[in-house]
Amino acid sequence: MTRTAALSESHDSCQHCRLRTLCLPDNLTKSDIGKLEGIIQRRKPVSRGASLFQSGQRFQAIYAVRSGAVKTLMPMANGDEHVSGFHLPGEIIGLDAIVMRRHPSSAVALETASLCEFPYSALEALSDRMPALQRQLMRVMSRELLAEQNTNRLLARRSAEQRLAHVLLKFSERFASRGLSARRFRLPMSRLDLGNYLGLVPETMSRTFRRLEEQDMVNIDRKEVEIVDIDAMKSLAFGTEGA
Amino acid sequence: MTRTAALSESHDSCQHCRLRTLCLPDNLTKSDIGKLEGIIQRRKPVSRGASLFQSGQRFQAIYAVRSGAVKTLMPMANGDEHVSGFHLPGEIIGLDAIVMRRHPSSAVALETASLCEFPYSALEALSDRMPALQRQLMRVMSRELLAEQNTNRLLARRSAEQRLAHVLLKFSERFASRGLSARRFRLPMSRLDLGNYLGLVPETMSRTFRRLEEQDMVNIDRKEVEIVDIDAMKSLAFGTEGA
DNA sequence: CGGCCGTTTGAGGGCCGTCAATGAATGTGG
C-alpha cells in the first residue's frame, strides 16, 4: 500500500470528502453540495496507463481526481507528446476543452485513479441556478491559469536545477495541503514524464537529481523524495540568484 | 498613424464594435449586450509605458483591450520581471486575479491603449441573471488556459528559431482575425520584451531574426514584419523536424 | 544636438541535448 492511498475519499459524498475544500464543492452550502452530487457520475477506476479521454475526443465532462494521479498530454505536430500537467486528488481536469468542445489533451492515469465525472451540460444547467457554483468554477479556472503562467515563467527563465527544485517544492506543497507530509513523498510519475514536463531529457533529469542530492538538499530513493534542506531548495528555486 | 490604429472600435457600443465576436459580448443577444454595456466603465486611454494595474494590487475589474496593445508582467522572486503575454484589441486581461482577489501580474501599455473596464462584482451579479454571459466567460477562460498550455509546450520543447517562427505566425493569425493583413504587420513590442516572453536574450533574438531572414522566410524592418514564405514558417514552427 | 534605450555584431564559454552503453526494476510466461 502506497502513501498516496491515504488520499482516497472517505465516503461517496462530497459533503464528507476530505478533498472538498480543494475541489468544486468548495464554498458551496450543504444544500448546494447535495445538488452538485446529484449530477456526478461515478466511474470505475482507471488503471495505470489507461486513458480517461483522448486528444481530439468530443468534450462532454470535466473530471475531479478522487484518488491516484493523472497526467495530461498535448500532442505535438511532430508526433510525440508534451506532458502538460500532473493532477492530484481534488484537482479538476478537462477545463481546457470548453472552448473548442473537443479535448486538446489526453489524460492518462499514472497509478490507478478514481474520478468524479461532472457532465458539462448538467454542470452548466446547475450553475445557471447556483451562483456559488459558477463562482467556484471561475475560481478554479483562474487558479489553473495562474499555475500555467507560473510554469511558463519557470520554463522560460530557469535552469534545470531550478526547475527541478521548483517542481519538487510544488509537489511538497500539494501533498501537504492534502494532509500528507511535506518532507517525504512519493512522486507518481517517471523521470521521463517529469523531464518531458520540465523540458528536460531523462539524462539531464538524472544528473540534476544527483546534483541536488550532492548539495544535501534532498534524498532520493527511486520515486521516494525526502526534502532535507527546504530553505536551500527555496533559495535555489525562487532565490535572488539569476537564472 | 500606425497600422494598428485601424483596430479601434467604431462606436462606443459593444453592439457595433467590430471586435465584438472576439470579446465578452460574443454569443450574447442584442438585449444582453445592452445590459453588459451598462456596467462598462470607459477609462481614459493609457499611454505607452503607463500601467493599467500593478502586481499585488487588489482585484476589482477585468479589462478588454479596445485599441493599442498591452503586455502583462509577472514579478520574479529575484526582482526582474517575466513578460507573460501580449494583448491585442478584443482580448481580456486580469482573469488570473480572480482566485487570489489580487493581481499576480502588472499590465503595461505597449502603445497608447484604450480599454473597457468590467467591474468584477457587477459582472458576477450580471452573469447570475445571464447564463449566456457566464458561458462566454467560461469560454474565454478556457481559451486563455489553452493558449498558456501552448506557450508551455513551445518553451519546453522548441528551439529559438522555432519559438520565433511560432510567435510570428500567431501574431499573423491574430492580426488576420482582426481584419488586418496576415502577411504584413507591425509588432507592438520591443525585441527585449518579445525575447523575455520567449525565454531568449536580446542578442539571441537579433541573431534568430537574421537567420529567418537569411532563409527568406520573413522580411524584417525594425518592427515591421513581412511573412514571405508562410509554408516554410509553418513547417519550421510546427513541423515534423524535432526540436 | 545629445542622451538614452534598443539593436546588432563578435568572441568565448557553459549548460544541456545527443549518442552510446550499462545497470536496475518491473512484469510476464514458463
Added chain:
DNA sequence: CCACATTCATTGACGGCCCTCAAACGGCCG
C-alpha cells in the same frame, strides 16, 4: 520461482545552442 523481455534510470563522452560579456551603432525624444 526463475528466465527473460521490456521499460526506466544512470553514466560518460562529445557537441551545439544559446547565454555572457563587451563594444559599437542606430533611432527616438527631449
